[in-house]
Amino acid sequence: LAKTTQPISMDSYEGQEVNITCSHNNIATNDYITWYQQFPSQGPRFIIQGYKTKVTNEVASLFIPADRKSSTLSLPRVSLSDTAVYYCLVLWGTGGFKTIFGAGTRLFVKA
Amino acid sequence: GAGVSQTPSNKVTEKGKYVELRCDPISGHTALYWYRQSLGQGPEFLIYFQGTGAADDSGLPNDRFFAVRPEGSVSTLKIQRTERGDSAVYLCASSATGQNTGELFFGEGSRLTVL
Structure with a gap:
């Protein structure tokens, strides 16, 4: 199972675009x-x-470069209600089997 | 239709007691998962059912934990001789096999507190 690495936390303001990048070198x-x-x-x-x-x-939106060793989740114009934890997962096939979560990225959206 | 339902939503018990947590998956979903989540952590995989059988139980921490799904629908997670370290939110999820996405549908969890 591929290991993922993502930032522990991020801060943003309402109306901004937020990009959370996840590394998965052994995908x-x-x-x-x-x-x-x-x-x-x-x-x-x-x-x-x-x-x-x-x-x-x-x-x-999800952006995946050609080498697929990383991916970026893009949230357009975030609002306060987007404050949450975001998890990046790498799954064999399209899913099922053992779906493993990491610690995730805590996004704080401020007014 | 209804989502994944978990009962009880909260359970407080004493150390050494036996606990059962129930999960009603979305109707027709053949895959069912149990996770455990401690405060500030991501969900920790416990067990995965495909139909009635446990396809992968490698996440169960020890033999005090057991889960069943006798008719391929409702599942029960059973914890014997509970310990304070078992305190966590227990999440259940289900998914439809053969679908084109890896989407798991989660319930709201059962919060277990062992005193």
């Missing part, structure tokens, strides 16, 4: 990159998943 060919968001007293919530290049949905 394997069949691995997908997945991000989850967790608010206090709730379970994690799936945000986005990608294999290469760029993926965008209504919540975020």
Whole structure:
């Protein structure tokens, strides 16, 4: 299972774009990159998943360079409600099996 | 439809007691996961079921922990002779096999406090 490294915490202000980068140097060919968001007293919530290049949905964008050794979650124009912990995961295939979470990145959005 | 439901939401018990935590997954989801989360940490994998069988139980910390899913739907996590170190939020998640994303759907967790 590929190990991931991401910043422990980040601060931002409302309306700014936030980019959280995750390193996964030993990612394997069949691995997908997945991000989850967790608010206090709730379970994690799936945000986005990608294999290469760029993926965008209504919540975020995921940028993956050609070597796939890192990925960047981009949150456009954050609001106070985006304050949460964000987890980067590398999964064999598109998921299932043993899904391992790291410590995540605590994002604080200030007014 | 309903999401993943976990009961109880809070459980306070004394050291040495037996505890059961229940998880009702999303209807039709064949995969079910249990995680444990301590304050300030990410979820720690415990066990993964595919249908009725435990496909991977390598995360169970010791033989005091056991989980079942007899009919391939509801699952129960059982903790014997609880210890203070077992205090944590126990999260359950489910997913549909064969889907195109790795999306796990989590419940809100059962907070266990061992006094």
